Amino acid sequence: MTQSPPFRFAIAAVDAVLFAVGNGMLWTLLRPVETVTNHYKGMSGFPGGVMRPEENAEQALARHLKEKVNIERVYLEQLYTFTDVTRDTRSRSVAIAYLGLVPFSTAERYTHDSAKWVPIKKVGTLAYDHNDMLTSAHTRLAGKLLYTTIARQLLPKQFTLTELQSIYEVVRAETFDKRNFRKKILALDILEETGDMQSGVQNRPAALYRFKGSTVTEIPLIA
Amino acid sequence: MTQSPPFRFAIAAVDAVLFAVGNGMLWTLLRPVETVTNHYKGMSGFPGGVMRPEENAEQALARHLKEKVNIERVYLEQLYTFTDVTRDTRSRSVAIAYLGLVPFSTAERYTHDSAKWVPIKKVGTLAYDHNDMLTSAHTRLAGKLLYTTIARQLLPKQFTLTELQSIYEVVRAETFDKRNFRKKILALDILEETGDMQSGVQNRPAALYRFKGSTVTEIPLIA
DNA sequence: TATAATAGTGTATTTTGTACAGTAAGTAAG
DNA sequence: CTTACTTACTGTACAAAATACACTATTATA
Numbered sequence: 001m002t003q004s005p006p007f008r009f010a011i012a013a014v015d016a017v018l019f020a021v022g023n024g025m026l027w028t029l030l031r032p033v034e035t036v037t038n039h040y041k042g043m044s045g046f047p048g049g050v051m052r053p054e055e056n057a058e059q060a061l062a063r064h065l066k067e068k069v070n071i072e073r074v075y076l077e078q079l080y081t082f083t084d085v086t087r088d089t090r091s092r093s094v095a096i097a098y099l100g101l102v103p104f105s106t107a108e109r110y111t112h113d114s115a116k117w118v119p120i121k122k123v124g125t126l127a128y129d130h131n132d133m134l135t136s137a138h139t140r141l142a143g144k145l146l147y148t149t150i151a152r153q154l155l156p157k158q159f160t161l162t163e164l165q166s167i168y169e170v171v172r173a174e175t176f177d178k179r180n181f182r183k184k185i186l187a188l189d190i191l192e193e194t195g196d197m198q199s200g201v202q203n204r205p206a207a208l209y210r211f212k213g214s215t216v217t218e219i220p221l222i223a
Numbered sequence: 224m225t226q227s228p229p230f231r232f233a234i235a236a237v238d239a240v241l242f243a244v245g246n247g248m249l250w251t252l253l254r255p256v257e258t259v260t261n262h263y264k265g266m267s268g269f270p271g272g273v274m275r276p277e278e279n280a281e282q283a284l285a286r287h288l289k290e291k292v293n294i295e296r297v298y299l300e301q302l303y304t305f306t307d308v309t310r311d312t313r314s315r316s317v318a319i320a321y322l323g324l325v326p327f328s329t330a331e332r333y334t335h336d337s338a339k340w341v342p343i344k345k346v347g348t349l350a351y352d353h354n355d356m357l358t359s360a361h362t363r364l365a366g367k368l369l370y371t372t373i374a375r376q377l378l379p380k381q382f383t384l385t386e387l388q389s390i391y392e393v394v395r396a397e398t399f400d401k402r403n404f405r406k407k408i409l410a411l412d413i414l415e416e417t418g419d420m421q422s423g424v425q426n427r428p429a430a431l432y433r434f435k436g437s438t439v440t441e442i443p444l445i446a
Numbered sequence: 447t448a449t450a451a452t453a454g455t456g457t458a459t460t461t462t463g464t465a466c467a468g469t470a471a472g473t474a475a476g
Numbered sequence: 477c478t479t480a481c482t483t484a485c486t487g488t489a490c491a492a493a494a495t496a497c498a499c500t501a502t503t504a505t506a
Contacts, residue, residue: 012235012306012317053315057306081304081319083235083280092276094235094317096304162453179455180495187493203451204502385484402486403464410462426482427471447506454501461494470485476478 013095014061015048015130016076017137018069020117021154021170022104028134029069029107031115033127039089040127046134047071047115048095057096065100069115075101075153080136087129095128099137101153142172149190149219152211158194160206161185188221236318237284238271238353239299240360243340244377244393245327251357252292252330254338256350262312263350269357270294270338271318280319288323292338298324298376303359310352318351322360324376365395372413372442375434381417383429384408411444 018029030044047069051060058076065071079097087095107117123134144150151167165181185191191209198205213219241252253267270292274283281299288294302320310318330340346357367373374390388404408414414432421428436442 011315012304051306051317054308056308057304057317078303080301081235081280083274083319085277085279092234094274094280094319096306096317160453177496178453179497182454183456184494198453201452202504204453204504206453383484400465401484402466405485406487407463421484424483425473427473427484429484449504449506451503451505452501453503455499457497459495461492463492464490466488468486470483472482472484474479474481476480 011051011053012057012081013048013050013093014057014064014098015046015095015133016061016065016098016100017046017079017133018071018074018100018102019137019141019154019171020102020104020107021167022107024166024170025119025121026138026170027104027107027117028120028123029115030118030123030126031069031113043125043127045127045130046097057098061098068113071100071102079133079140082129082132084129095133097133097136099140101141101150103154103156105156138171145171147221149211149221152215158196158208158210160198160208162206164209190219190221234274234276235280235304236271236273236316237280237287237321238269238318238356239284239288239321239323240269240302240356241294241297241323241325242360242364242377242394243325243327243330244390245330247389247393248342248344249361249393250327250330250340251343251346252338253341253346253349254292254336266348266350268350268353269320280321284321291336294323294325302356302363305352305355307352318356320356320359322363324364324373326377326379328379361394368394370444372434372444381419381431381433383421383431385429387432413442413444 020027020029029047031047033040033043033045047065048061049064049068051057055063057078061076062072065074076098079099082095082097085092087093120134120138123131125131126134141150145168151164154167155163161182162178164185165176165178168181169175190212192212194208194210196208198208243250243252252270254270256263256266256268270288271284272287272291274280278286280301284299285295288297299321302322305318305320308315310316343357343361346354348354349357364373368391374387377390378386384405385401387408388399388401391404392398413435415435417431417433419431421431
């Protein structure tokens with residue numbers, strides 16, 4: 001076997017594409033890349049950093065999100081590992097990208113330093129291969145809405161059916177008939193009414209719902 | 224920012240879970256792990272190895288598959304990156320796992336040294352976290368059969384509808400009604416008759432089909 | 447009390463999925 | 477040549493799911 005000689009590299013980098021849905025838009029969290037000797041100096045990218053030997057990827061990412069954008073206990077799932085030789089002009093590196101989801105209501109409080117939530121339509125050229133990560137994350141989310149209950153990760157504990165529908169419409173960039181959407185989602189038997197009503201709104205208040213069961217497990221919508 | 228010090232590690236390891244379907248079984252390719260100072264000495268695992276600085280993951284994997292199991296130009300898609308701190312008791316390493324698919328008819332010729340195709344039901348405890356990789360790969364394949372034309376990667380250029388159905392039945396461990404399966408698959412308009420018939424069989428020969436279009440793109444079955 | 451805004455609801459039609467069994471075409475054996 | 481064996485091949489009736497579509501209800505505010 002031809003064994004590659006060991007090089008001086010970090011184990012890997014981890015990055016998170018965080019999404020929130022609100023005001024009819026899909027938002028993602030960007031921050032300026034660290035300004036070491038860096039070809040991408042001045043550009044924005046997704047929060048993340050390198051793994052330490054005593055951490056796995058999730059632990060490393062949790063640490064970086066806490067330190068850099070003050071986010072804790074957010075939903076994260078592994079997305080794709082980017083390995084192109086040219087992905088970082090500074091050094092050879094591999095990036096394990098994660099998809100992260102945050103309820104819009106709490107996205108605000110998760111801002112920090114110069115990190116900013118940006119509507120994805122306004123995202124320009126990002127550092128490294130982060131535009132690829134963004135596309136990959138968006139595609140994954142749009143797909144999983146159709147066959148999992150992942151939408152719950154973008155909502156507060158209680159929400160209206162219109163808010164839920166909006167998640168689907170914004171992420172998938174399509175509209176759904178209100179009656180059919182409700183019929184279908186209620187038939188899945190994954191929601192229950194909380195008994196409470198929406199408040200602080202200047203029209204007929206909507207009924208509030210919650211997802212049945214634990215937030216931890218993702219229930220597939222199809223067997 | 225807290226920057227981890229650079230350690231002496233390879234960039235990452237790459238491994239391939241290769242599948243073939245034939246004789247009513249799902250097969251995977253195993254080989255003994257390399258017997259350096261290794262806690263997993265004597266055990267089997269999936270083919271793979273470490274990346275070199277001048278390679279991306281796909282290139283590294285292609286090189287290892289060629290060298291170690293004599294496989295070239297096989298369908299590969301990235302599966303998951305395994306990062307547990309304890310995944311390799313010998314050294315800290317990250318493994319980028321790939322799912323690979325091979326037509327059963329050509330699987331034989333892809334054997335090499337002590338690498339062997341094994342029915343997955345007979346796979347015992349593997350080295351590293353390779354049992355997790357196997358489960359992950361199987362789940363991915365079973366899922367993608369339902370919404371992509373990935374089955375073509377497990378078939379020769381020409382095949383019978385019964386062979387195609389068998390891919391679905393073996394991988395998903397369920398049976399399908401022959402008439403309904405044909406009706407559905409033909410309605411998708413992704414297959415065409417070659418005009419040829421099966422030969423060398425002691426019963427009524429079946430018509431041969433091929434997938435329309437290029438083998439490169441994966442056509443989603445649902446919009 | 448009128449207006450504006452969003453919530454909430456039902457039915458008819460089309461499409462898709464499912465359940466189900468007998469005939470056709472080839473090889474092999476007597 | 478006939479029979480037995482094996483797999484290929486086909487259609488219809490019913491159920492379930494998806495779709496298209498518009499009006500009434502409830503709240504806040506002017």
